[in-house]
Amino acid sequence: MSSTRSPVVTRPNAWRATFASFLVLPALALGLFNLPVAAQEAHVVIPAPAAELTETGTSAVAVFAGGCFWGVQGVFQHVNGVRNAVSGYSGGSAETATYELSSSGKTGHAEAVEVTYDPSVVSYGDLLHIYFSVAHNPTQLNYQGPDRGSQYRSTIFAVNDEQAATAQAYIDQLDATGRFEAPIVTTIEPLQAFYPAEQYHQDFLTLNPTWPYIVVHDLPKIAALEAIFPDAYRAEPVLVGSL
Structure with a gap:
């Protein structure tokens, strides 16, 4: 992907994010997003x-799915040992x-x-x-934040039976801890195929750090x-556009 900024993309079913844009842009100008993470979103x-x-x-x-x-x-682009992280579609x-x-x-x-x-x-x-802790909220099945629909479901697409068993064991372990306010609803599906998303979706967070949806x-x-x-x-994240 080139180093040019991605085009403006309005996420479907995200009216709350659209409304948040009117609040976020003035806040950005005032520097109000220099807040600790706990003040913005709980993990x-x-x-x-x-x-x-x-x-x-x-x-x-x-392969992980968890909202946008x-x-x-x-x-995952910011995780040591990750060589590539590509946005796409599975299921x-x-x-x-x-x-x-x-x-x-x-x-x-x-x-x-x-x-x-x-x-x-x-x-x-x-x-x-990392997936269950900071990448998304695993107690939300077919939505994350303002995004609604099964395309935003919390799902692990297991490459093999061993991955599926390890993921299920961890879900059982986490449910037993009671750390989450609700049961984990993450599903485990066998990976049939993964299809990379359109170019303008790749590296979107890094290329658009002031885009209101990204900020919020x-x-x-x-x-x-x-x-x-x-x-x-x-x-320094590993970017699709740099490979």
């Missing part, structure tokens, strides 16, 4: 997985793997992020830890990643 501090997935080699893939892919991609057919069609919520697709990582640096369990919903996730996972955080 749950949770234990790491008790059971870890055994992996070998230097490259593995995981801008923020999920942005979080439906190739013919409907577009932003326009998937936004209907009728294609079976979820906005998802394909994470390619080095297991010798960051484990699948580490990624799950996604930058707090990056701040939480740095605060809660300082050893995993890296300041």
